[in-house]
């Protein structure tokens with residue numbers, strides 16, 4: 001068989017324009033580029049990635065048709081539905097122009113985020129093979145089908161009395177852990193979920209997960225799916241140098257970490273989307289202060305109901321914690337989690353944060369906000385047993401106890417040991433002969449054969 005020269009083979013990536021989706025897509029691009037493919041990223045103007053972070057890629061922004069009102073509404077579901085409706089023509093036109101301009105650099109495949117499902121229709125129309133990238137866990141995907149099923153049988157919204165009951169066939173998920181969304185109407189949620197969930201003509205699904213974390217869910221999904229599934233994660237470890245931050249990282253926190261003792265710091269971040277109220281902010285602040293542990297806290301601009309954190313932190317808090325606390329607007333999270341001073345991560349349990357923490361053996365405190373985060377929080381605390389979930393409204397006493405359990409008390413020792421073991425299991429999956437390693441090779445072979 002004639003060996004194709006990869007450098008003349010172009011892969012087009014279309015990420016979903018949110019941080020938790022851009023990161024794994026560009027990490028995947030970095031890996032595929034290292035295998036000799038040329039990478040073109042077509043993206044929306046909205047939340048566009050910074051090309052200077054990836055000089056090895058070609059970037060093409062396309063008009064996305066979002067209005068200023070839509071963007072400022074912050075309604076993510078509505079924005080995603082609008083992007084799927086608006087971007088089809090401009091994506092197709094851009095691809096046609098790219099192909100006309102450089103016919104020798106053939107587009108051999110379009111890899112798109114499953115939420116940007118319109119891309120698949122464009123690929124089909126232009127007769128280009130496509131592959132989906134899924135950026136959340138397989139278990140969440142299965143649980144989402146349960147949500148759609150419950151809704152079709154008129155069981156949603158479920159009564160509060162059911163909240164702690166187990167969902168049949170989804171042990172250990174309870175009804176309250178199902179990935180329902182409080183972000184928008186159920187109609188919009190299901191429209192997105194159904195469209196992103198359908199595999200129409202995609203040649204394969206790439207999943208940013210690791211076999212050792214989701215073995216039974218992966219076996220289940222592979223049975224349901226007609227196309228190959230490549231579980232090649234954790235992508236941030238596969239392409240460790242790739243940075244794609246939309247916000248500027250404040251690296252001064254690394255100098256602060258250098259001054260802290262081994263495994264003493266609790267790192268706190270609720271990701272790029274979740275927000276909290278002023279009251280919750282106050283409880284978090286005093287819980288951290290009273291725990292007596294050093295903490296590094298990311299308070300993203302706009303994440304406290306749009307208010308400025310300098311004005312919303314409780315009076316006397318900054319003075320009370322002094323040098324023991326470091327607050328930044330955005331951190332180099334992956335670097336933070338690999339730092340020896342970090343001994344725990346208080347997280348909203350977005351899938352990237354979950355993978356980033358598990359890969360470094362850092363145990364977690366979980367406060368999920370919406371969707372898949374609730375599934376991951378349950379898995380962290382009950383399946384992998386490497387963390388504690390705060391189940392009630394945030395309250396300073398419970399926070400203080402959770403921090404101490406996670407970081408210092410004897411009853412948290414089991415969690416800390418299991419977190420270390422899980423890190424080692426993930427490393428085995430990434431080494432030669434491991435599942436992620438093998439799937440990455442198979443993925444390259446599949447792309448070459450398209």
Ligand SMILES: O=c1ccn([C@@H]2O[C@H](COP(=O)(O)OP(=O)(O)O[C@H]3O[C@H](CO)[C@@H](O)[C@H](O)[C@H]3O)[C@@H](O)[C@H]2O)c(=O)[nH]1
Nearest residue numbers: 020023135136269271272273298330331333350351352353
């Ligand atoms: O100060 C910070 C905070 C976060 N991050 C990075 O930002 C990403 C955040 O991703 P994630 O933890 O997945 O959270 P979200 O930003 O909330 O991600 C969205 O997308 C994820 C993937 O689909 C879902 O799991 C989440 O529920 C959804 O909210 C991670 O790579 C972090 O390393 C930083 O670099 N610096």
